[in-house]
Amino acid sequence: MRPGAAVVFAAAVLGTTATAGEIPLADRKSGYEFMARETRAMQDDDTANPGMLWVLDGETLWKRNEGSAAKSCADCHGDARASMKGVAARYPAFNAARGRPVDLEERINICRTEQQQSTPLPFESKELLALAAYVGQQSRGMPIEIADDERTKPFLQAGHELFTQRQGQLNLSCAQCHDDNWGQKLAGAAIPQGHPTGYPLYRLEWQTLGSLQRRLRNCLFGMRAISYPFGAPEYVDLELYLMWRARGLPVETPAVRP
Amino acid sequence: MARALINAPAKAKRGEIIEIKTLISHNMETGFRPDNTGKPVPRDIITDFICKYNGQEIFRAELFPAIAANPFLTFSTIATESGTLSFEWTGDNGFSATESVNITVE
Amino acid sequence: MTRDDDMPQATRRRFLIETAALAGAVGIALPLAVKPASATPASMRAAIRKVVGEAPVNKGKVKIDVPPLIENGNAVPLTVSCESPMTADDHVKAIHVFAEKNPQPNVVSVQLGPRSGRATVSTRIRLADSQKIIAIAQMSDGSFWSNEAEVIVTLAACLEGV
Numbered sequence: 001m002r003p004g005a006a007v008v009f010a011a012a013v014l015g016t017t018a019t020a021g022e023i024p025l026a027d028r029k030s031g032y033e034f035m036a037r038e039t040r041a042m043q044d045d046d047t048a049n050p051g052m053l054w055v056l057d058g059e060t061l062w063k064r065n066e067g068s069a070a071k072s073c074a075d076c077h078g079d080a081r082a083s084m085k086g087v088a089a090r091y092p093a094f095n096a097a098r099g100r101p102v103d104l105e106e107r108i109n110i111c112r113t114e115q116q117q118s119t120p121l122p123f124e125s126k127e128l129l130a131l132a133a134y135v136g137q138q139s140r141g142m143p144i145e146i147a148d149d150e151r152t153k154p155f156l157q158a159g160h161e162l163f164t165q166r167q168g169q170l171n172l173s174c175a176q177c178h179d180d181n182w183g184q185k186l187a188g189a190a191i192p193q194g195h196p197t198g199y200p201l202y203r204l205e206w207q208t209l210g211s212l213q214r215r216l217r218n219c220l221f222g223m224r225a226i227s228y229p230f231g232a233p234e235y236v237d238l239e240l241y242l243m244w245r246a247r248g249l250p251v252e253t254p255a256v257r258p
Numbered sequence: 259m260a261r262a263l264i265n266a267p268a269k270a271k272r273g274e275i276i277e278i279k280t281l282i283s284h285n286m287e288t289g290f291r292p293d294n295t296g297k298p299v300p301r302d303i304i305t306d307f308i309c310k311y312n313g314q315e316i317f318r319a320e321l322f323p324a325i326a327a328n329p330f331l332t333f334s335t336i337a338t339e340s341g342t343l344s345f346e347w348t349g350d351n352g353f354s355a356t357e358s359v360n361i362t363v364e
Numbered sequence: 365m366t367r368d369d370d371m372p373q374a375t376r377r378r379f380l381i382e383t384a385a386l387a388g389a390v391g392i393a394l395p396l397a398v399k400p401a402s403a404t405p406a407s408m409r410a411a412i413r414k415v416v417g418e419a420p421v422n423k424g425k426v427k428i429d430v431p432p433l434i435e436n437g438n439a440v441p442l443t444v445s446c447e448s449p450m451t452a453d454d455h456v457k458a459i460h461v462f463a464e465k466n467p468q469p470n471v472v473s474v475q476l477g478p479r480s481g482r483a484t485v486s487t488r489i490r491l492a493d494s495q496k497i498i499a500i501a502q503m504s505d506g507s508f509w510s511n512e513a514e515v516i517v518t519l520a521a522c523l524e525g526v
Contacts, residue, residue: 036431036434038431039435041441042439042488045279046263047264050328052281053263053281053282053283056261056263188518189435189519204436204438204439205438205524207285207286207327208285208327218524221524276481288467288490290468316480319475320472320473320474321472322470322472323467323490324466324468324471325487326440326489326490327439329488330486332485332486332487333480333484333485334482335479335480336481
């Protein structure tokens with residue numbers, strides 16, 4: 001990344017204005033606004049939104065005793081509707097023990113291994129998605145707000161670099177589609193701005209609920225670039241940057257997307 | 259156990275036409291999708307859905323692979339009396355799921 | 365929103381080829397590019413005949429609500445409704461839906477009756493390609509009524525890898 005751009009970006013991180021090339025704050029739109037009316041209707045109706053099936057499963061898992069500690073999430077966190085309100089809106093967040101930010105799924109697994117004395121849930125497993133959807137839904141409607149944390153700045157920077165670097169056989173960067181060409185068509189589909197406002201979400205293409213990491217891997221595949229494995233720190237750095245880029249937009253979990 | 263979501267009014271006036279929305283978790287594997295080796299993944303779908311109102315069948319559907327995953331079905335019935343709306347889904351490989359909701363009709 | 369008039373056909377394969385080129389699938393065949401088994405107009409007619417027998421099918425009374433341009437063929441919202449008083453003497457007994465170019469022509473068949481109140485059913489269906497959907501209503505007097513809708517199915521961008 002050009003040194004000048006790094007300085008501008010660092011300044012922007014402390015402030016609230018977007019840097020050159022980024023979408024002006026007032027022009028940002030969720031992927032919801034690029035969808036057909038019928039797909040939006042599917043997201044808006046909790047009884048038609050398939051993502052709600054996972055939220056219900058998550059609610060059950062929240063109360064289930066796990067691991068050799070035989071503790072449930074509820075034992076420590078009580079009613080998720082109170083304790084988890086706003087949590088997904090500020091993730092990824094710095095984890096002191098790890099010395100780096102973690103995303104919500106990693107945070108759930110940290111609780112599972114350290115508090116419940118249980119095994120971590122595999123990425124993209126039904127249970128992990130259900131818990132992430134249940135916790136995420138408690139922030140629905142709240143504005144995304146990544147904390148202005150000195151400790152996360154280098155990772156935010158790394159995420160910004162991942163977003164703007166050219167990669168893959170097509171030598172494309174995320175920014176070229178999602179900053180420079182949002183709203184235009186890519187093979188019949190509108191290019192959204194790429195804000196992770198509703199994860200985990202029900203993607204019609206997957207016919208199931210999936211995580212942001214799964215979606216990012218789809219992007220990398222489309223760009224003919226190498227995908228990082230699930231759980232790679234690159235995804236968390238990128239998610240941190242994307243959530244910062246989406247600051248102020250409301251959480252939509254569980255969203256529906258084409 | 260498959261998860262089902264039912265949206266039906268808890269209360270209705272006698273003679274009112276009510277709308278019932280049903281959603282159930284199921285992959286609805288079509289039998290046409292190739293796996294990594296190119297072989298088709300075997301069909302595994304919900305084939306039948308019945309709704310009963312106080313034991314009386316009021317709606318029945320036969321589903322085919324063309325029904326989207328996590329089948330969503332909306333239909334209507336006349337609110338005749340208070341009681342129970344029961345829902346049953348059956349399908350390939352012995353799949354069976356039931357759900358019920360109560361309704362008060364005044 | 366009904367779609368009874370003809371629209372120019374844009375096949376899924378054309379979009380697939382465009383997407384494959386965009387994805388730079390050099391020497392890598394996306395599994396989607398393999399054309400799956402599909403119904404033919406003949407097999408759809410056979411499926412319809414199983415329901416209707418030799419009875420004539422009249423055009424009318426049935427309304428198909430489906431978006432004319434579909435974002436993703438995996439979950440297409442569909443509502444079929446039929447004019448009918450839905451009384452014991454005059455009601456819709458069943459609605460059958462067919463798709464012309466899916467691997468298999470049947471989509472869904474529902475049984476209704478005077479207790480239904482309205483002859484309307486909604487669901488989400490899969491459409492493998494841009495094609496025609498046909499809905500046939502079976503009336504209590506033994507008559508059949510139908511309508512059809514043409515839909516264009518597009519592909520989402522940035523798909524799953526193999």
